[in-house]
Amino acid sequence: MPAPGHQGVPVTAAVVSLYMWTMGILGIGLVLIAGIVMSYLSPPRSWDPWFKRMLRVWFRILFIRIVTEGTEKIRKDRTYVFMSNHVSLFDVPVLAACIPVFVRGVEADRQFKWPVYGFAVKRFGNIPIDRSSVHASISSIRRAVRKLREGTSIVIMPEGHRTLDGRMRPFKKLPFHLVRESGCDLVPVGLSGLFQLKAKQSWLIRPTRIKVKFGNPVPAGEIREMSVEAVSERTRDAIRSLIERP
Template sequence: MLRARIYLLFFVPFTLMCSAMAVCGTFFDATGAFAHKCARFWSRWGLFFAGIKVRVDGVEKIPTDGPVIYMGNHQGNFDILALSLAIPRRFSWIAKEELFRVPLFGSAMHRAGYIPLDRSDGRRALKSMNAAAARIRSGSSVVVFPEGTRTADGNLLPFKRGGFLLAVKAGVPIVPFTINGSMRINPRNRLELYPGILSITFAEPVTTATYNGKEHPELLEQVRNAIAAGLE
């Protein structure tokens, strides 16, 4: 617990500094490229001072052109930092709309090109889903955690359908990934931090080109199986 408290004394102001850099950077770089570099800088040093090493496998399976949706399990708070370094191509995050209201941090997310999803009611959810699909079709790759929250025991939680509907609407491949080790490093809802290795394994892309309509349980199952196959 002491290690975690000391780390937070560094990480919180460091996060605010990187967010401020990202926001300021967008005034001379409206593409979001500088903000993405700030995110990678934040991730690299955030992991370093936490004593976390990231091991990546299967990166050669990621398509080298065209947008994709990265989809995988969510074990802990350091998943986001690790993915920022593990994914070789620039990407955006899909996040709940409430996070974009956080002072400074939310502004940095907006300016970096991250995509909010509003799930407050059906009509607004559909509108934000269509807007997100259009952004992806125009060239933005994104990351989605289909479980919607972190696991408490390492097992996969039920998958939400939103990410799969988005993939079908956008007509882009899904690249499954599996995270291992994150939960041991920082258990959910506990102020503990242990140095260790966080591994990310990418699986073969899953095409969505043959799907249309709204319900595709077989697509969800195919992606879930690919993610589950990489769990330790």
């Protein structure tokens, strides 16, 4: 799938994108700052429903319509590892707004150094993953497993990087060591429409419809009986089947 180009951008598309960037940065900045303030007043789990609503309001301001499917498969009394394809800058807020249980993200450690965002995700309890060495990676996995065993679901994008052409990249092995060690069910999630919204190599943002589709949870008992490679392949096939092509 070719990415939107940079040449000959229509004036309307440029104006719309400038609006989206301006309102997007201002809006998400306000939401994150509000979340930081709330994190000093009460635990994130207590205000998570409010935070999800604020993210959905932000998307409506940007004329982005989000449709979810399969949320009835997610039990509120269970802890899960959610895995999705990685498409756009908008993936994280989309998942944060749509996953119907309290969830924290596993993100590259460099993102924790970004202004405002990095401080916010630290306060929210997200988990940095350091791929610089095997020892650092194992430490990140253990921290994520502890959080899962404490009853907090985790979301991770096993590709590690955003797609360049709309197709999924190869999966990293680390997330599947995590899910096998955690003893939690794995929920595949397919994100559709995000490449059309904002491709990695284009500055244009196009208001569009986004689909978030949750697959059937893979039981922890089945995962324990499978190799890391088999879990990865099964998850990849499941996510691919959930993605809707334009």
